[in-house]
Amino acid sequence: MSREGVTPQSEDFSAWYNELVVQAQLVDRGPVRGTMVIRPYGFRMWELLQADLDRRIKDAGHDNACFPMLIPESYLKREAEHVEGFSPELAVVTHAGGKDLEEPLVVRPTSETVIGEYMAKWIDSHRDLPLLLNQWANVVRWEMRPRMFLRTTEFLWQEGHTAHADEADAMRETMWALDAYATVARELAAMPVVAGEKTPGERFAGAVRTYTIEGMMRDGRALQAGTSHYLGTNFAKAFEIQYQDEAGELTLAHTTSWGMSTRMIGGVIMTHGDDKGLVLPPRLAPYQVVIVPIGRKEQGEQAAAEARRLGAAVRAMGIRVHVDDNRPQLSPGFKFNEWEMRGVPVRIELGKRDLEAGVATVVRRLEVGSGGVTNRAEGQGKEQIPLDKVPELIPGILAEFQSFLLARAEAFREERTAAVDSWDAFAGQVAEGWARALHCGRTECEDAIKADTAATPRVVPAGAPEETGACVKCGEPSAYGKRVIFGRSY
Amino acid sequence: MSREGVTPQSEDFSAWYNELVVQAQLVDRGPVRGTMVIRPYGFRMWELLQADLDRRIKDAGHDNACFPMLIPESYLKREAEHVEGFSPELAVVTHAGGKDLEEPLVVRPTSETVIGEYMAKWIDSHRDLPLLLNQWANVVRWEMRPRMFLRTTEFLWQEGHTAHADEADAMRETMWALDAYATVARELAAMPVVAGEKTPGERFAGAVRTYTIEGMMRDGRALQAGTSHYLGTNFAKAFEIQYQDEAGELTLAHTTSWGMSTRMIGGVIMTHGDDKGLVLPPRLAPYQVVIVPIGRKEQGEQAAAEARRLGAAVRAMGIRVHVDDNRPQLSPGFKFNEWEMRGVPVRIELGKRDLEAGVATVVRRLEVGSGGVTNRAEGQGKEQIPLDKVPELIPGILAEFQSFLLARAEAFREERTAAVDSWDAFAGQVAEGWARALHCGRTECEDAIKADTAATPRVVPAGAPEETGACVKCGEPSAYGKRVIFGRSY
Numbered sequence: 001m002s003r004e005g006v007t008p009q010s011e012d013f014s015a016w017y018n019e020l021v022v023q024a025q026l027v028d029r030g031p032v033r034g035t036m037v038i039r040p041y042g043f044r045m046w047e048l049l050q051a052d053l054d055r056r057i058k059d060a061g062h063d064n065a066c067f068p069m070l071i072p073e074s075y076l077k078r079e080a081e082h083v084e085g086f087s088p089e090l091a092v093v094t095h096a097g098g099k100d101l102e103e104p105l106v107v108r109p110t111s112e113t114v115i116g117e118y119m120a121k122w123i124d125s126h127r128d129l130p131l132l133l134n135q136w137a138n139v140v141r142w143e144m145r146p147r148m149f150l151r152t153t154e155f156l157w158q159e160g161h162t163a164h165a166d167e168a169d170a171m172r173e174t175m176w177a178l179d180a181y182a183t184v185a186r187e188l189a190a191m192p193v194v195a196g197e198k199t200p201g202e203r204f205a206g207a208v209r210t211y212t213i214e215g216m217m218r219d220g221r222a223l224q225a226g227t228s229h230y231l232g233t234n235f236a237k238a239f240e241i242q243y244q245d246e247a248g249e250l251t252l253a254h255t256t257s258w259g260m261s262t263r264m265i266g267g268v269i270m271t272h273g274d275d276k277g278l279v280l281p282p283r284l285a286p287y288q289v290v291i292v293p294i295g296r297k298e299q300g301e302q303a304a305a306e307a308r309r310l311g312a313a314v315r316a317m318g319i320r321v322h323v324d325d326n327r328p329q330l331s332p333g334f335k336f337n338e339w340e341m342r343g344v345p346v347r348i349e350l351g352k353r354d355l356e357a358g359v360a361t362v363v364r365r366l367e368v369g370s371g372g373v374t375n376r377a378e379g380q381g382k383e384q385i386p387l388d389k390v391p392e393l394i395p396g397i398l399a400e401f402q403s404f405l406l407a408r409a410e411a412f413r414e415e416r417t418a419a420v421d422s423w424d425a426f427a428g429q430v431a432e433g434w435a436r437a438l439h440c441g442r443t444e445c446e447d448a449i450k451a452d453t454a455a456t457p458r459v460v461p462a463g464a465p466e467e468t469g470a471c472v473k474c475g476e477p478s479a480y481g482k483r484v485i486f487g488r489s490y
Numbered sequence: 491m492s493r494e495g496v497t498p499q500s501e502d503f504s505a506w507y508n509e510l511v512v513q514a515q516l517v518d519r520g521p522v523r524g525t526m527v528i529r530p531y532g533f534r535m536w537e538l539l540q541a542d543l544d545r546r547i548k549d550a551g552h553d554n555a556c557f558p559m560l561i562p563e564s565y566l567k568r569e570a571e572h573v574e575g576f577s578p579e580l581a582v583v584t585h586a587g588g589k590d591l592e593e594p595l596v597v598r599p600t601s602e603t604v605i606g607e608y609m610a611k612w613i614d615s616h617r618d619l620p621l622l623l624n625q626w627a628n629v630v631r632w633e634m635r636p637r638m639f640l641r642t643t644e645f646l647w648q649e650g651h652t653a654h655a656d657e658a659d660a661m662r663e664t665m666w667a668l669d670a671y672a673t674v675a676r677e678l679a680a681m682p683v684v685a686g687e688k689t690p691g692e693r694f695a696g697a698v699r700t701y702t703i704e705g706m707m708r709d710g711r712a713l714q715a716g717t718s719h720y721l722g723t724n725f726a727k728a729f730e731i732q733y734q735d736e737a738g739e740l741t742l743a744h745t746t747s748w749g750m751s752t753r754m755i756g757g758v759i760m761t762h763g764d765d766k767g768l769v770l771p772p773r774l775a776p777y778q779v780v781i782v783p784i785g786r787k788e789q790g791e792q793a794a795a796e797a798r799r800l801g802a803a804v805r806a807m808g809i810r811v812h813v814d815d816n817r818p819q820l821s822p823g824f825k826f827n828e829w830e831m832r833g834v835p836v837r838i839e840l841g842k843r844d845l846e847a848g849v850a851t852v853v854r855r856l857e858v859g860s861g862g863v864t865n866r867a868e869g870q871g872k873e874q875i876p877l878d879k880v881p882e883l884i885p886g887i888l889a890e891f892q893s894f895l896l897a898r899a900e901a902f903r904e905e906r907t908a909a910v911d912s913w914d915a916f917a918g919q920v921a922e923g924w925a926r927a928l929h930c931g932r933t934e935c936e937d938a939i940k941a942d943t944a945a946t947p948r949v950v951p952a953g954a955p956e957e958t959g960a961c962v963k964c965g966e967p968s969a970y971g972k973r974v975i976f977g978r979s980y
Contacts, residue, residue: 028608030558031565032595037608040553040623047554063530064537068520068644069628070581075521088588091560093597096581097632105522107583107597118518118527127819133530138559138628142587154558329617 006341008275013219017270021148024278024342026265034146034153038262041342042149044286045265046156050136052188052283053158053260056180062132062160067114069137070105075113078238082112085205089141091153107140112206112231112257115161116239123163123253125244130173131163149266150223150490157261163241163253167232170254174230177258178211181226189264190281190405191215191271192413193225194485196462201443204257208232214458214485216413217270220433222458222487225267228258266490271409278343279365281405282398287322289314289394290344294332294351303350306387310348310360313391319398340365345401346394359384362397368404419483426472426486430455434487436464440471441479449473455486496831498765503709507760511638514768514832516755524636524643528752531832532639534776535755536646540626542678542773543648543750546670552622552650557604559627560595565603568728572602575695579631581643597630602696602721602747605651606729613653613743615734620663621653639756640713640980647751653731653743657722660744664720667748668701671716679754680771680895681705681761682903683715684975686949691933694747698722704948704975706903707760710923712948712977715757718748756980761899768833769855771895772888777812779804779884780834784822784841793840796877800838800850803881809888830855835891836884849874852887858894909973916962916976920945924977926954930961931969939963945976 006023007015021027026042029035038046058064070093076083086109093105108114119131136158143151160177164170178195185191193213203210207229214222233252236242241253272279282288291311293303304325311323322344324335332349339347349361367381385393416433420426429435430453439445439457450456464482471478496513497505511517516532519525528536548554560583566573576599583595598604609621626648633641650667654660668685675681683703693700697719704712723742726732731743762769772778781801783793794815801813812834814825822839829837839851857871875883906923910916919925920943929935929947940946954972961968 028611031562031604031607032558032560035558035560037558038556040555043555044553046556063534065530065533066528066536066646068522068525068527070522070525070630070644072521090588091583091586091595093581094584095594097634098578098580104585105581114521117521121518127817140560144587154560156556327617 006275006277009218009273010275016273016275018148020273020277020341021269026269027148029148032153034143036148036152036154038156041286042265045268045280045284046262048284048286049184049188049264050158053180053184054136056184057134057158057160060132060176060180062134062162065133065135066137067111067118067135069108071108071111071114073104073106075117076106078113079206079235081234082206086110086141089143091140091142108137109139109141110257110259111135111137111139111159111161112235112255113239116235116241116255119161119163119253119255120239120241123241123243126165126246129163129165129243129253130169132160132173133162134158134160147266147490149269150263152262155262157259160256160258162256163236164255165243165245165251165253167230167254170256171230174209174211174228174256174258177228177256178213178226181213181228181258181260184260185213185215185225185264185267186406188281188283189268189271190283190402190409191225191267192406192410194459194461196459196464198227199439199441199443199446199457199460199484201446202457204229206231206234208234212459215267215271216409216416216434216487217267217490218273218412219270220416220431220487222434222485222489223263223267223270224458224489225264226258226260229256231255231257272405273343274366277341279405280343280345282345282402285343285345286320287344288319288398289321289346289348290339291321291323291348291350292332292335292339293323293325294349299352300328303352303355306355307350310350310387310390314394317391317395319394346397348390354384357384358387360387360390362390364397364401366401366404368400417485420472421469423473426455427453430487434458434485435472436483437472437486438467438469438478439480439484439486440474440476442474442476445471445474445476449486454488456489457484458487458489459485461485496765496767499708499763500765506763506765508638510763510767510831511759516759517638519638522643524633526638526642526644528646531776532755535758535770535774536752538774538776539674539678539754540648543670543674544626546674547624547648547650550622550666550670552624552652555623555625556627557601557608557625559598561598561601561604563594563596565607566596568603569696569725571724572696576600576631579633581630581632598627599629599631600747600749601625601627601629601649601651602725602745603729606725606731606745609651609653609743609745610729610731613731613733616655616736619653619655619733619743620659622650622663623652624648624650637756637980639759640753642752645752647749650746650748652746653726654745655733655735655741655743657720657744660746661720664699664701664718664746664748667718667746668703668716671703671718671748671750674750675703675705675715675754675757676896678771678773679758679761680773680892680899681715681757682896682900684949684951686952686954688717689929689931689936689947689950689974691936692947694719696721696724698724702949705757705761706899706906706924706977707757707980708763708902709760710906710921710977712924712975712979713753713757713760714948714979715754716748716750719746721745721747762895763833764856767831769895770833770835772835772892775833775835776810777834778809778888779811779836779838780829781811781813781838781840782822782825782829783813783815784839789842790818793842793845796845797840800840800877800880804884807881807885809884836887838880844874847874848877850877850880852880854887854891856891856894858890907975910962911959913963917943920977924948924975925962926973927962927976928957928959928968929970929974929976930964930966932964932966935961935964935966939976944978946979948975948977948979950974
């Protein structure tokens with residue numbers, strides 16, 4: 001690791017992020033502009049999220065499959081809005097096997113088109129519905145302003161694609177996926193998200209309705225962390241996805257699609273990180289606990305042996321633990337800083353005095369304040385625990401830390417969110433966080449707000465109370481029947 | 491499913507395979523020539539193999555990572571043999587984000603080059619070695635003679651890439667991977683393989699030594715089912731992968747790479763399948779047990795309820811079970827044929843007489859003969875088992891079936907393998923199976939053998955007894971110090 005430390009968040013959030021993702025060994029810049037190499041420490045976070053989400057997807061009756069990455073260009077053109085939305089971002093294979101291709105092949109930016117083609121082939125009767133598919137895949141979208149994890153030319157995601165007999169069943173599916181994403185964001189990433197619908201101007205290209213989960217990052221911006229789309233019969237028409245209903249009539253299917261991506265890793269970093277570096281929620285932390293033995297020579301060897309014993313006992317509790325016992329060239333202080341920067345939830349120090357007293361010094365990455373939301377001064381997160389009690393206490397300490405992060409993020413979001421009823425107050429509010437405002441629903445008005453403040457309507461929150469009145473920008477009557485959340489976004 | 495059945499193996503093995511993979515719903519032809527859509531039934535097999543192999547890879551200390559799919563063309567050119575080997579198969583992105591690219595980007599056919607670039611960046615000192623990486627990825631190689639699973643334009647695999655301080659450590663790694671592949675092939679796929687080295691003419695482009703596992707398919711041909719390469723310092727030189735050794739000297743690392751792919755699914759099909767269709771080894775079977783309730787109306791409902799109860803009890807034993815209870819439009823006979831064709835190891839029938847007698851009719855996909863290797867006439871695989879005994883007996887029945895398949899495949903291979911010492915006998919032997927023969931080791935002689943018989947040297951078996959003499963083809967003194975296995979291959 002580099003010894004420089006990172007630019008403080010408060011000074012330049014963007015520099016903090018860009019430096020941290022590299023220094024923490026989550027990622028490296030790829031050889032092609034906008035691409036990334038996900039290093040083991042970052043990839044393990046993705047694997048942990050993937051394992052949980054994959055289980056949810058399967059438990060709800062979906063099957064994984066694998067569709068080709070190279071899609072004939074003509075497929076994309078069959079759905080007019082879809083091709084218009086994705087054309088500027090496509091990477092195109094024009095040459096293969098030593099020859100120019102007759103038809104260019106697009107590297108999938110998403111797979112509605114190719115999967116639509118096969119849904120049409122596999123569905124004959126109402127008995128074949130619903131068809132519930134998912135794939136874990138890489139996709140490519142050429143990005144003009146790339147940023148590691150958040151917007152990269154190639155990224156990893158899962159994409160669910162389902163076909164249903166009617167709108168009601170397809171909408172149930174759309175909302176199931178939205179709910180699964182909100183749950184994963186809250187429970188694994190400790191990222192409190194607002195779930196709800198996108199305004200028409202923010203819809204997925206080809207969708208009838210787009211739903212989103214939005215989290216607030218520590219600079220007050222919003223991150224769209226997962227989306228679920230009801231596609232109506234748009235793709236069914238384009239690809240002839242139809243079935244014989246019980247009366248024998250040929251009927252168009254209603255389809256959905258939904259995706260969550262490696263962008264979530266960026267969300268975790270920006271939801272919890274601080275000036276010292278990453279703060280990882282235990283459920284996504286590659287190492288939930290790191291044990292650092294302290295001392296030189298014989299005493300050091302004794303501490304290392306004890307560290308390995310303790311590590312095995314903690315591991316036996318189902319905890320991901322790393323024993324930092326083979327870098328004698330580095331000082332304990334250097335190691336402490338490094339593991340703090342890399343966001344390990346709990347560090348255990350084992351020094352001479354610890355061993356003499358039969359205790360371990362347990363240090364949480366953040367002090368879990370009594371109010372649940374305070375990050376006290378350094379040192380107050382330290383605790384001495386009898387060695388033989390450590391294994392049984394660690395799961396509770398980690399669970400408490402996980403809850404603390406969620407509560408802290410929720411409190412942060414609430415502090416930075418306000419109902420705004422005047423245009424004067426709007427710009428100030430979206431400069432720091434989110435504005436809950438009434439809006440007329442016109443895309444031109446959204447565009448004007450964006451031009452003035454860089455803020456966009458992030459989500460029409462699903463559970464918000466009914467409210468109507470005048471648009472915060474133009475004064476026209478409000479649409480949606482409730483307040484919309486506006487904010488700057490990633 | 492189609493009602494046609496498949497061409498018998500004995501009539502046309504190739505037609506049998508091509509029809510079966512589609513009818514069994516493992517795969518569908520992709521929209522672009524040589525690509526495939528892996529359907530849920532086929533993908534589940536891959537997931538089961540992946541989960542096991544991934545655990546082995548991690549347990550041996552490797553970390554998963556994710557490197558970009560698009561590689562600058564110039565990277566491939568840095569290792570001369572490598573670019574020569576892969577050039578004819580490359581797919582090239584020339585256009586992206588609405589513009590022609592300054593440098594064409596190759597869709598990875600394998601990732602030695604891009605990973606080499608980052609190994610060089612991440613390795614400074616001997617303390618950074620070994621560097622043990624793996625990735626699960628899609629790769630693209632433009633195939634002139636594509637065949638589903640065996641040779642497709644895009645396929646899925648894992649590719650291990652490691653760097654070591656010296657040849658001895660790199661060779662230990664190379665052999666570790668080979669052994670892991672042989673174990674996975676035997677234990678999961680019930681595919682007995684011969685492990686050993688490839689002759690120089692069959693080496694990976696850029697490798698110093700290539701090792702392989704080779705299985706025999708039921709038409710007597712060989713399938714290369716996994717390879718492990720010692721790359722020497724070839725890629726280390728090309729990408730400057732070097733480290734300071736303990737004396738402070740800058741030294742080239744020794745690297746390895748190794749891969750196993752979706753080709754293994756094709757191997758399972760061709761190792762065990764018969765004229766009725768697939769025969770799946772339980773450890774890779776999406777459904778290890780299918781329960782088919784029999785009967786109409788009230789009696790049918792009673793059977794279906796009992797099937798669901800039994801299904802839950804069998805599932806509770808950790809068995810993957812499917813209850814075929816919601817296709818009343820299909821006859822039991824149709825369902826039996828379908829599940830046989832799809833290779834389900836054990837079918838349980840629950841009819842009126844079964845329920846009255848308190849038993850289930852348990853049917854193995856193949857009769858497990860007393861000799862372990864006989865496939866007796868239809869009907870003899872049936873057994874009536876008291877309903878309440880079924881859950882506890884199923885794991886043993888499946889384990890026995892798994893062992894039976896391995897033993898049967900091993901016996902088949904032995905029957906079709908013979909030591910051959912004359913060129914007259916050679917052609918006949920490789921038309922039906924494998925020839926164990928002495929060979930001079932000259933690539934020109936390999937080429938002559940291939941031109942005459944379509945057979946190639948598949949593997950120099952690791953454990954074969956020492957033997958020398960005259961080359962079976964040209965009479966020159968033999969190389970390798972042992973017999974080489976020759977066969978036609980996929």
